[in-house]
Amino acid sequence: MARYLRSRPILVFLAVLISLVLVDRAEGNILTTATVFSSLQYFSTFGLVALGLALTMLIGEFDISVGGLFGLGGCVAVLTGNTDPWVGIAVALSTGLLFGVAQGLIITGFRLDSVAVTLGGLLTANGLAYVLTLNKTITFDNIDLALALNEPIGVVLSPRSIVVIAFFLVAILIFGTTRIGRDLIATGSDRKAAMISGVRVDRLLVASFAVSGALSALGGALLSYGLASASPTGLTDVLVPAIAAAILGGVSLSGGVGSPFGLMVGILTISVLRSGLNALGVPPFVNDVVSGTILLAVAIVDAPYLSRRLRRLALRPG
Amino acid sequence: MREEVIVLQEAKKRKAPHGLPFSRLAVMRVALLAAIAVFAVLTPGFLTVPSLTTLLTTTSFVGCIAIAMTFITLSGNIMSFALGATAAVSAVVFVHVLNMAGYFPAIVAALAAGALVSGAQGVLIGGLRANPIIVSIAANVLIYGCAQWLTRNETAHVLNPADTLLLKGKLFGLPVEFIVFLAATIVAQLLLSLTIFGRNLFYIGSGFRAAEAIGLPTVRTTVGAYVWAGLFSAITGITLASRFTQANMEFALHYDYDAIAAVLVGGTAIQGGSGSMLRTFVGVIAIGVIQVLLLLHGLREEWRILATGLIVLAVIVLYSSRRRN
Numbered sequence: 001m002a003r004y005l006r007s008r009p010i011l012v013f014l015a016v017l018i019s020l021v022l023v024d025r026a027e028g029n030i031l032t033t034a035t036v037f038s039s040l041q042y043f044s045t046f047g048l049v050a051l052g053l054a055l056t057m058l059i060g061e062f063d064i065s066v067g068g069l070f071g072l073g074g075c076v077a078v079l080t081g082n083t084d085p086w087v088g089i090a091v092a093l094s095t096g097l098l099f100g101v102a103q104g105l106i107i108t109g110f111r112l113d114s115v116a117v118t119l120g121g122l123l124t125a126n127g128l129a130y131v132l133t134l135n136k137t138i139t140f141d142n143i144d145l146a147l148a149l150n151e152p153i154g155v156v157l158s159p160r161s162i163v164v165i166a167f168f169l170v171a172i173l174i175f176g177t178t179r180i181g182r183d184l185i186a187t188g189s190d191r192k193a194a195m196i197s198g199v200r201v202d203r204l205l206v207a208s209f210a211v212s213g214a215l216s217a218l219g220g221a222l223l224s225y226g227l228a229s230a231s232p233t234g235l236t237d238v239l240v241p242a243i244a245a246a247i248l249g250g251v252s253l254s255g256g257v258g259s260p261f262g263l264m265v266g267i268l269t270i271s272v273l274r275s276g277l278n279a280l281g282v283p284p285f286v287n288d289v290v291s292g293t294i295l296l297a298v299a300i301v302d303a304p305y306l307s308r309r310l311r312r313l314a315l316r317p318g
Numbered sequence: 319m320r321e322e323v324i325v326l327q328e329a330k331k332r333k334a335p336h337g338l339p340f341s342r343l344a345v346m347r348v349a350l351l352a353a354i355a356v357f358a359v360l361t362p363g364f365l366t367v368p369s370l371t372t373l374l375t376t377t378s379f380v381g382c383i384a385i386a387m388t389f390i391t392l393s394g395n396i397m398s399f400a401l402g403a404t405a406a407v408s409a410v411v412f413v414h415v416l417n418m419a420g421y422f423p424a425i426v427a428a429l430a431a432g433a434l435v436s437g438a439q440g441v442l443i444g445g446l447r448a449n450p451i452i453v454s455i456a457a458n459v460l461i462y463g464c465a466q467w468l469t470r471n472e473t474a475h476v477l478n479p480a481d482t483l484l485l486k487g488k489l490f491g492l493p494v495e496f497i498v499f500l501a502a503t504i505v506a507q508l509l510l511s512l513t514i515f516g517r518n519l520f521y522i523g524s525g526f527r528a529a530e531a532i533g534l535p536t537v538r539t540t541v542g543a544y545v546w547a548g549l550f551s552a553i554t555g556i557t558l559a560s561r562f563t564q565a566n567m568e569f570a571l572h573y574d575y576d577a578i579a580a581v582l583v584g585g586t587a588i589q590g591g592s593g594s595m596l597r598t599f600v601g602v603i604a605i606g607v608i609q610v611l612l613l614l615h616g617l618r619e620e621w622r623i624l625a626t627g628l629i630v631l632a633v634i635v636l637y638s639s640r641r642r643n
Contacts, residue, residue, distance in 0.1 A: 064451065106635055115396055115451060116588040120631030123575055127624025135620040232620075240459050243452055253449050288463025295456035296442075303446035 009249045009265035016269050020276040029279045036156040038278065042241075042271035044164040047264075048219030050242040050249075051171060052212030054263045057246055059208050060188040060255025061114035065103060066216040067239035068125030069096050071232055073217025074224030075129045078140045085145055085225065092221035093214050099125060100213025104206030114209075129232035137231040146228035160226050167215070171260040181259075184208065189256025240291050245270045247298035254304065270294070346636075347585055351604060358607050361614050369610065371493055375561075377606030378499035379554050381599070383570065384577040385499075385506045386436075386550035388598045391581050392510075393543040394523040394590030395443060395450035400436070400457040401551045402573040407461060408432040408555030409565035413474040416559075425556060432552025433545045435461065440544025444537040447526075465567045473566040476559070495557045499602075502553055506546070507595040515542050524591025579626045580605045582633040605629070 017030075024030045049066045056063040073092040081088015103121045107114050140146060149160045157165075175181030186194040187201050195201045219238075224230035249266020251258030270291075277287055300306060358364050383401050390398050408428040416424035439457050442448045465471070489497050510516035518539040522529040530536050554573070559565040584601025586593025608629070609622050 062451070110635060112634065113396075113589060116634045117631075119397070119578070120627065120634045123579075123627030124624070124631050125627070127620070127627035130620035130623045133620075135618070240455060243455070253452070285463045285466035288459050289467065292456050292458075292460030292463055295452060296460065299448045299452040299456060300442060300446060303442070303448035305445065305447040309446060 009262045009269070012248055013265050013269045013272070016273050016276075020272070020280075024280060029281075030276050032279070033155050035272075035275050035279050037152060037158070038275035039268065039271040040156060040161040040165075041150070041158065042274050043267055044158070044161040045223050046219065046238050046241045046245070046270075047164040047267050048167060048215040048222070049238050050245045050263060050267050051167065051260070052215035052219075053242050054246040054249070054251045054258060054260075055184070055208045056114065056212050057251050057253060058184045058188050058255065058258050059205060060191065061107070061205065061208075062253070063100075063103070063118050063209060063212045064115055064239070065099070065118040065121035065125055066212060066242065067237075068122040068129070069099055069213050069216040070220035070223075070238050071230075072096075072099075072125040072129045072132075073220030074230040075133050075138065075220075075232060076217075077221030078138050078224050078230040079132060081221075081225070082141050085142060088225070089218070089221055092217045096213040096215070096217025097210050098213075099217075100210040101206060103213070104209030107209065108202040108205050126232065133230065133232050135232065137229055140225060140228040140230070142225075143228055146226055149222070149226045160222055163222065164219075168260060168264050172264075175260050185256050185258075187256075240295055241267075241270045241274070244291065244295045244298055247302050248294075253302050351600070354604055354607055354611075358611055361611055363614050364610065369614075373606050373610050374496040375493040377602050378493065378495035379558055379570070380573050380576045380580065380606070381499040381602040382502050382550050382554040382557070383573045384580040384598050384602050385502050385595055386547035386554075387574070387577040387581050388506070388586055388593060388595055389519070389543040389547045389550075390450070391578070391586055391588065392519050392523045392590055392593055393540055394526055395540070395543070396588060396590075397574070397578045397581075398436075398439070398450070398454040398457075398544075398547065399574050400439065400454040400461060401547060401577065402570040403458050403461040403567075404432050404435045404548055404551040405555040405558065405570035405573065406565075406567045407435055407465065408552035409559040409569045410465070410469060410474055410555075410567065412556050412559045413476055413565040417474075417477045428556050428559075429549050429552045432548035432550075432555065434548070436548025436551065437541055437545040440541040443544065444540025462567060469567070471567060473564050476563040479563045495561065498553060498557055500599075502550055503595050503599045506550065509546065510595060515539060519543055520591055522591075523589075575623075575626055575630075576605060579630045579633075582630055582637070585637065587637065588634055 020030050029035070049070050053063055053066050073096050076095050077085075077088035077092040079088075080091045099121060103114075103117055106112060107117050150158050152158055153162065183194065183199045183204055186197070187199055187204055191201055220230075245267040246258075246263060247253065247266070248269050249258065249264065250262035251266075273290065273294075274287060277290065363369060383405060386401050387397060390396070390401075408431050411431040412424050412428035415427040419427075435457070439450075439453050442453050443450045487494055510519065518529070518534050519542070521532075521534055522536050522539050526536060529539075551570075554570055555565070558569050580601035581593070581598050582588060582601070583604050584593070584597035584599070586597055586601075605626070608625060612621050612625060
């Protein structure tokens with residue numbers, strides 16, 4: 001069972017890929033380098049947000065503010081990074097980090113529910129983005145950088161996707177070699193037991209919210225640099241694929257289950273699906289309908305009472 | 319030994335500082351509302367008929383969504399991101415049916431649409447215990463996606479504007495929208511106070527497992543909360559469509575955030591199980607007054623959004639009691 005669950009992300013990925021190819025009826029729209037390139041571009045758009053969110057899910061919490069910090073990160077990076085892009089990146093990173101630390105401290109200090117606190121954080125970060133940009137789309141003057149970020153390297157990669165993939169490799173490495181991953185999973189599955197066995201639960205929790213905030217803001221900054229613009233709107237745009245990717249990648253909402261590798265496969269699944277649909281030339285609303293349906297489906301699959309209801313259905317005579 | 323120390327530390331934390339006694343909390347809340355009121359009266363241009371009429375009309379649109387949200391918050395499901403979208407669907411359905419079949423079929427159809435869209439989420443959340451936040455975010459995306467598919471995002475116009483006169487204009491010197499909101503508050507409060515559904519809602523909100531253990535109909539009550547939420551959101555859709563004699567999916571966009579802000583400012587607990595519709599009513603008015611004040615002091619839309627966010631954050635931190643396990 002455990003092995004099956006661990007391989008579930010890969011099975012889902014293969015299923016999505018095969019169905020896209022079947023829908024394409026071998027016209028050769030799906031299995032092209034262009035689709036691989038655009039999948040990896042999608043991957044880099046919401047990969048960091050999904051990684052941050054998944055970290056907090058792993059520990060048994062839920063950071064809904066990632067959507068707001070993604071937007072805020074993009075806005076502050078574009079506002080401060082016009083002369084030196086590194087300044088913008090640094091400001092975005094520290095904004096996300098500060099926000100995350102503050103939320104983590106509030107959650108651990110007052111023993112509050114993380115969804116409630118980060119809901120406030122989501123709306124506050126979003127409001128800050130509106131105020132800083134004066135409710136307008138702002139443009140990034142460094143067009144050269146924007147173009148360079150999306151320049152293909154080795155046919156399917158780009159500087160943007162290389163950065164994001166590097167973050168995932170680091171995450172996989174940290175999980176494989178240090179005790180952080182184990183501590184996160186222990187805390188997510190049984191907080192009291194983890195505490196008794198010597199895990200500094202509160203510190204770990206604050207750290208995971210800090211990392212989540214920083215990664216989201218960085219993801220926003222990268223995207224805004226790549227698009228050469230930033231806007232405060234689109235609060236849930238990135239939240240939908242990020243949540244779906246995390247759950248498809250085997251990270252459970254109940255905490256204590258998941259791995260960076262599985263998550264990476266989950267994000268790839270959503271990315272391939274999106275760019276595959278685009279390659280098939282579907283109208284834009286199909287993307288919304290499909291991603292909404294997937295999110296609904298993963299919410300149902302992850303629902304704690306699902307197996308109980310199914311068992312009762314199966315036991316019902318006739 | 320170590321375990322004992324931890325237990326002791328936990329116990330100490332449980333008594334910890336933030337837990338203000340209820341009376342002080344109530345005093346704080348009243349003081350806050352009084353401060354807003356004084357500030358409002360002192361702001362030039364606030365106490366004028368056009369300003370107050372606009373305030374009552376616009377808050378009433380968000381108000382019915384806040385009433386709807388209160389059912390969901392009370393049931394222990396935090397909030398919904400899909401009530402604004404539900405209101406928009408109801409508005410579009412209302413206008414189309416109004417043009418085809420007339421006034422009362424239109425109201426019935428709009429209410430049914432709202433109840434169906436929201437109730438379906440209730441089935442997943444109550445029956446399977448699916449995560450309410452994620453279900454509502456998914457529903458939000460699905461509703462807008464399907465609407466674009468079905469209506470091509472076109473605006474539906476009321477062919478005979480005289481049809482909507484009943485829900486427009488003034489009654490007893492008050493905007494009709496406000497009367498509707500007032501009536502909705504009273505009906506919703508009666509549902510909470512007088513029905514078995516209302517009593518069960520408080521039970522499942524304060525402890526789902528416990529409510530389940532003593533055999534309360536948890537599924538039916540959760541679905542009920544979402545159906546009522548859909549119905550009250552539909553009322554916002556109907557009044558919006560009547561006011562503008564048209565409807566599109568831009569209606570009620572992002573009302574969810576103002577609604578949850580109003581629910582929390584009113585003093586309904588985010589964890590569920592405690593609160594009332596009257597509190598939400600007060601919260602709606604308070605949020606509306608704050609927004610009008612910001613406008614009168616020259617702070618535009620973006621400041622309104624930031625203020626809503628800060629208010630939600632502050633209220634969650636100040637009012638919330640310690641997390642239940």
